[in-house]
Amino acid sequence: MQTHISTTPFGRRSLTLGMISSQVTAKTAPADATVHKWQVFADIKEVRIALGATDRALAILNALLSFHPETAFYGDSALIVWPSNEQLINRANGMSPATLRRHLANLVDCGLVIRRDSPNGKRFARKGQGGEVEEAYGFDLSPIVARAAEFKDLAEALKAEKKAYRRVKERLTICRRDIIKMIDAGIEESVPGNWGRVLQSYQTIVARLPRTAPRQVLETIVAELEDLWSQIRDVLESFVKSTNMSANESQSERHIQNSKPDSKIDSESRLGIKEEASGSAGEASNVQSLPRRELPLSIVLDACSNVVWVVKSGEIRTWRDYLAAAELVRPVLGISPSAWDDAKAAMGEREAAITIGAIYQRQDQIKSPGGYLRSLTDRAKAAKFSVWPMVMALVRAKLDATKASGAAEETVATAERVMRTEKRLEISDALRQTMGKWDRDK
Incomplete structure (x- = not known):
């Protein structure tokens, strides 16, 4: 082998302290050290991101390792390989010459290989009469031996971190x-x-x-x-x-009997929930005369504005957003999942959500929201319930409060728009009576 080992790169490439550090590290490999090159390469792949190596750079390193005939690397052996760019490109899955040069530089920067450039930048080896290599210029793979323990420790630490993260x-x-x-x-x-x-x-x-x-x-x-x-x-x-x-x-x-919904209704009724499902002929005719058109979302939000408080974004733009907000409000009110499921089955998902919003708007006036919802569910099963009077009563209450306090004209305009909606839909006298009944219940 040559008596003087090249330590600087050929041509316009500058020498960096990182290169010198890699060369110093390569000299620290014990002479009796033995490593399996493919096992070290597997550890390097595990810690690629920590080392700063690119995936293409590892493909080139894999090719460089394949040019060395031995699988076991020793600390005192010559580990320089001298493939041409064309040979490297063929073994690195056909990347372009510019890409090859860029990722070879990445391997050098990461300290995985060391450049041993010849005077003219060519890679070659000179052999003696016995066929032994006397001088070689190319890429020195000695950092694979010198840093094998470091790569192994990093790989084990990374595996432990991944395991802890998964747990x-x-x-x-x-x-x-x-x-x-x-x-x-x-x-x-x-x-x-x-x-x-x-x-x-x-x-x-x-x-x-x-x-x-x-x-x-x-x-x-x-x-x-x-x-x-x-x-x-x-x-x-x-x-x-x-x-x-x-x-x-x-x-x-x-x-067990006391945990059933029927018994829960009794206990919740004893808490002061007023039974509204009287089933009188007047109420039945009133429900039959209610508007068949679905409530607009804008009116529902005007009436049940408190629902917006539970939404993380602070906005409800679609019915899907409103239904999601109702799902959050339900446990806040202490309404059981079974009562919620019964309400959706009897009223439909949208009307049940509107009902939840109305109850949440008046939660300070309702002693047991769960019992109240079950009562309304029973009325819905008997076709004696509609969300229209509930929502309209809330809107009317907001209008009255706005006029009394002299609040902003925008809210007044919204309430007046609702009143025009009532007029356009020709709400019956029975419905107006029900709306008044909601006002009196508060």
Whole structure:
């Protein structure tokens, strides 16, 4: 081999401190070190992004390794290969010469190979009489041996990080699922507690979750969710213990009966919900005379403006947005999933959502929103309920409040537009009486 090893690149390429650092590192390889070149290459692929290597650069490195006849690399062996650009292009899947040069420079910058350029920049080797290589100019692969342990440690650390990230994502998914289902169970089984506030706490935590987050951020959010999970779990377990589940069969049967919707209606009625489904002939004729046209979304939002508060964007532009907002409002009001499903089945999804919005608008005046919704659902099943008088009563109340306080003319114009809508639809006297009844119920 040559007595003087080239340390500077040929031509206009400048020498950098990074190149010198790579050359210094290559000299630190122990003479007795032995590595498997393809195993080291597998580690390099794992940590490619951390090293700053491109995927094309690794394709070239793969080609360079294939030009060395030995699979095992030793610390004291000559590891210089001298393929031409044409040979490299053929083994690197036919990339262009400009692309080849650019990614060869990337390999040098990353310290994966070292340039050993000849005086004229050509790559070649001179052999002695015995066929042994005496001088070689090309690419030195000694960093593969010198940095093999570093690549292995980086690959193992990256695998551990990926495993930890996957586990925290699994914890996040399971914790979110458990919290939502436990909140639904608490509402469904009438467990005492402010479940609306619990849901708001959950939504506040989840709202801080970015679309793509590092593991440390996920760990913080999961820790808060697990704390909330523990609190909810304690409440549910305490309630189960207090009901003495080990009692006799009759007690268990009575507990199950009390959890059914029919019994819940009775308990909610005792809380002060006024029964409106009287089923009188006057009310039946009134419902028959209600407008058959669907309510415009703009009027619904004028009447039930509080629904916008629960929307993260602060805007509701379509019925789909409104239905999604109603799904968020339902647990805040403490309405059980079964009551919500019954309402959608009896009224239709859109009218049930409008009803939820109206109840949310008057939540400070309704003692038990769940019982009230079940009452309206029963009326809807008997074809004695429509959302029109409910919405119109809210609009009229807003109009009266606006006129009394001398608020902005824009709101007055909106309310007057609603009144023109009433006139255009020829609302009956019976409907106006029902609207007045809603005003009196407040």
